[in-house]
Amino acid sequence: MLDPGELVEIETRLERKPTPTELHVFDAMWSEHCSYKSTKYWLKQLPNKNKNVVCGPGENAGVVDIGDNENIVFKIESHNHPSFIEPYQGAATGVGGIMRDIFTMGARPIANLNSLHFGSPDDTRVIHGVVKGIADYGNCIGVPTVSSKSYFGDCYMSNPLVNAMTVGYVKGDVFTSIPKSKGRVFYVGAKTGRDGIGGAIMASDSFDSDVDLRPTVQVGDPYYEKLLLEASLELFQTGAVVAAQDMGAAGILSSTTEVALKGGYGIEIDINKVPLRESHMEPWEILLSESQERMLFVLKDDFDYEQVSAIFKKWELDFTEIGALTDTGNFVVQDCNIALSALDAPELQRPYSYGAPDSFTKGTEPFDETWIYKQYDSDVMGNTVQKLWHDPAIIRIPNSNKSIAMTTVSNAEYCHKKPKEAIVDIISQAYNIMQSVGAKPLAITNCLNFGNPEQPHIMNQIVETIQGMKIICEELDLPVVSGNVSLYNETSGVNIAPTPVVGIVGLKQCVVL
Amino acid sequence: MRSVIVEFPGSNCVAETQRFLDDPSMVWHTETELPDADLYVLPGGFSYGDYMRGGALAGLSPVIASLKQKAMQGKKILGICNGFQILCEIGLLPGTLRKNQNGLFVCETQTVYDEDNDYVLPIAHGEGNYYHPNPASVNIALQYKFTNPNGSINNIAGIYNDTKNVMGLMPHPERAFESFHITQDGFKLLDNFMEQ
Numbered sequence: 001m002l003d004p005g006e007l008v009e010i011e012t013r014l015e016r017k018p019t020p021t022e023l024h025v026f027d028a029m030w031s032e033h034c035s036y037k038s039t040k041y042w043l044k045q046l047p048n049k050n051k052n053v054v055c056g057p058g059e060n061a062g063v064v065d066i067g068d069n070e071n072i073v074f075k076i077e078s079h080n081h082p083s084f085i086e087p088y089q090g091a092a093t094g095v096g097g098i099m100r101d102i103f104t105m106g107a108r109p110i111a112n113l114n115s116l117h118f119g120s121p122d123d124t125r126v127i128h129g130v131v132k133g134i135a136d137y138g139n140c141i142g143v144p145t146v147s148s149k150s151y152f153g154d155c156y157m158s159n160p161l162v163n164a165m166t167v168g169y170v171k172g173d174v175f176t177s178i179p180k181s182k183g184r185v186f187y188v189g190a191k192t193g194r195d196g197i198g199g200a201i202m203a204s205d206s207f208d209s210d211v212d213l214r215p216t217v218q219v220g221d222p223y224y225e226k227l228l229l230e231a232s233l234e235l236f237q238t239g240a241v242v243a244a245q246d247m248g249a250a251g252i253l254s255s256t257t258e259v260a261l262k263g264g265y266g267i268e269i270d271i272n273k274v275p276l277r278e279s280h281m282e283p284w285e286i287l288l289s290e291s292q293e294r295m296l297f298v299l300k301d302d303f304d305y306e307q308v309s310a311i312f313k314k315w316e317l318d319f320t321e322i323g324a325l326t327d328t329g330n331f332v333v334q335d336c337n338i339a340l341s342a343l344d345a346p347e348l349q350r351p352y353s354y355g356a357p358d359s360f361t362k363g364t365e366p367f368d369e370t371w372i373y374k375q376y377d378s379d380v381m382g383n384t385v386q387k388l389w390h391d392p393a394i395i396r397i398p399n400s401n402k403s404i405a406m407t408t409v410s411n412a413e414y415c416h417k418k419p420k421e422a423i424v425d426i427i428s429q430a431y432n433i434m435q436s437v438g439a440k441p442l443a444i445t446n447c448l449n450f451g452n453p454e455q456p457h458i459m460n461q462i463v464e465t466i467q468g469m470k471i472i473c474e475e476l477d478l479p480v481v482s483g484n485v486s487l488y489n490e491t492s493g494v495n496i497a498p499t500p501v502v503g504i505v506g507l508k509q510c511v512v513l
Numbered sequence: 514m515r516s517v518i519v520e521f522p523g524s525n526c527v528a529e530t531q532r533f534l535d536d537p538s539m540v541w542h543t544e545t546e547l548p549d550a551d552l553y554v555l556p557g558g559f560s561y562g563d564y565m566r567g568g569a570l571a572g573l574s575p576v577i578a579s580l581k582q583k584a585m586q587g588k589k590i591l592g593i594c595n596g597f598q599i600l601c602e603i604g605l606l607p608g609t610l611r612k613n614q615n616g617l618f619v620c621e622t623q624t625v626y627d628e629d630n631d632y633v634l635p636i637a638h639g640e641g642n643y644y645h646p647n648p649a650s651v652n653i654a655l656q657y658k659f660t661n662p663n664g665s666i667n668n669i670a671g672i673y674n675d676t677k678n679v680m681g682l683m684p685h686p687e688r689a690f691e692s693f694h695i696t697q698d699g700f701k702l703l704d705n706f707m708e709q
Binding site: 132135136139140141142221222224226314315316373374376377378379380381382383385396398511512 | 557692
């Protein structure tokens with residue numbers, strides 16, 4: 001929720017009182033989830049370039065060049081809060097969301113990984129729901145789940161961590177969310193409903209146990225996403241695409257404003273054209289809905305309509321023009337007309353200082369991961385060389401003699417004691433795991449799961465983690481090309497242990513071990 | 514060998530089946546006429562999401578009438594996993610595939626056998642629990658050798674029609690043919706089916 005200071009800031013920027021729709025717009029865009037306002041200042045300091053990096057943070061996912069005009073696209077993302085409220089859908093849509101980030105860039109997802117932190121093996125409501133959610137989504141869309149790690153600790157009992165990573169591959173150039181010219185704005189995919197409204201704001205807040213938050217969790221449809229994946233990849237081939245952005249947190253609102261802002265344009269949207277599956281939705285509800293399996297495409301003004309509409313007819317998807325990029329620099333929809341530059345959330349420099357961490361006890365109960373592993377289709381696509389029981393996973397690049405090694409690493413117990421030393425150790429370990437199979441480590445992605453950043457001792461954990469990450473990544477020439485921050489992992493006043501999860505990919509110049 | 518893959522929305526084992534068959538023709542489910550070929554393959558996946566029942570909606574696709582004709586003409590038809598479910602759904606194979614007995618999706622390696630051979634092949638399915646009220650009447654193609662992963666009757670992993678030109682199986686031969694795969698038994702299985 002916007003605080004009084006932020007309300008004053010908004011009125012100053014607009015030089016008037018915001019309209020009701022505009023208030024919803026600022027509320028969502030300035031949420032921690034969309035704006036990274038608490039961590040932006042620190043994250044900027046991480047190394048994110050080297051000779052292999054094609055796209056770093058700020059895009060839908062990170063991109064590294066593996067030679068021969070081939071690129072690997074990857075990112076890790078959290079779906080922690082939704083997975084506690086509704087474990088099955090929360091986890092499923094987490095997987096769906098991260099895969100969309102990958103194919104939004106024109107790459108085909110080739111592997112899914114996940115890192116899970118639960119309260120205890122006895123917490124079957126959460127564990128069974130999360131595992132089935134991940135499995136059903138990945139299995140149905142046909143992307144192998146090749147790495148899955150489960151950890152236990154008391155702090156995750158009412159705040160489990162579900163971090164999902166996808167690795168994608170594309171021969172040829174990637175597509176970005178930065179339009180290099182103006183164009184027509186199209187809405188593609190599933191219809192918009194009321195599910196997930198306020199999801200970004202929910203994900204940016206601590207929990208109160210009595211409030212029913214289930215309506216803020218999105219509902220996933222992996223079959224629909226499969227159609228969207230194939231249609232999107234075909235659309236990229238036509239040359240019609242100027243820019244693409246998936247509709248994730250804060251849905252139409254964040255995708256439209258992000259694309260326009262990145263290109264230095266304005267954008268005008270006709271909300272009445274958005275395909276709806278429910279009647280009587282308010283404009284702000286349409287803007288903020290987080291209905292899944294939707295994408296935004298900016299297409300060239302003179303694209304071949306016949307060719308493009310044939311693709312969407314084949315895959316039986318909605319394909320609707322909802323607006324256009326403009327020269328005004330403004331975001332215009334209904335009673336909302338604001339300069340896009342005003343939407344850029346103020347960067348916070350939250351106070352930080354050392355304080356005793358919240359208590360944490362690592363779970364030591366035996367747990368058989370085979371039960372989880374067998375629920376994942378780990379062989380679909382036919383490229384799996386090594387998986388699950390064997391770390392790292394290795395995936396052959398189709399029609400080549402290269403393969404990609406990949407894994408995730410975390411160590412909450414160590415982070416709880418010494419966040420800075422722990423992250424150095426985690427990243428060194430990730431690096432070593434790549435080298436153990438003869439893979440050259442390429443880059444990392446991070447998911448920073450922390451407690452409430454408004455508490456100085458939590459902010460201190462964040463700062464120390466990022467500082468440690470900077471040191472080791474510079475030393476190893478390991479750029480951080482994508483990531484996600486999940487804060488406010490605090491339930492009824494108890495913060496989780498600092499739990500950064502690192503995802504890494506490495507390149508092998510052969511397929512065999 | 515001229516082969517055809519019949520693709521439905523939600524088929525997701527297409528790329529590896531293409532590699533397995535070496536340059537097959539692709540036919541989209543809305544086609545009404547299948548081209549002439551030696552083998553027609555219905556690949557694995559989740560056609561139409563399989564939210565209702567595996568293969569239920571794919572069975573209503575326009576291409577099915579032509580597929581039934583090819584079966585009548587004695588052409589070879591192979592249904593893998595979701596393809597097996599579709600073949601049962603449209604009556605080209607008897608019986609049905611129910612949800613796995615324990616309710617969970619299962620992905621693992623299984624040894625299956627016919628009269629002459631063992632095949633070590635990956636399986637990955639949620640609805641592979643084959644059932645027929647009179648299993649003695651079923652022309653069994655493959656059976657699980659050591660453990661039954663899904664509760665199927667008589668440990669059935671794959672079946673033929675009466676004339677043995679139509680085969681459905683739960684294991685994935687297209688995941689067992691390259692050097693880095695668990696085995697290369699997929700080719701052996703395909704060759705044996707073509708020689709039937």
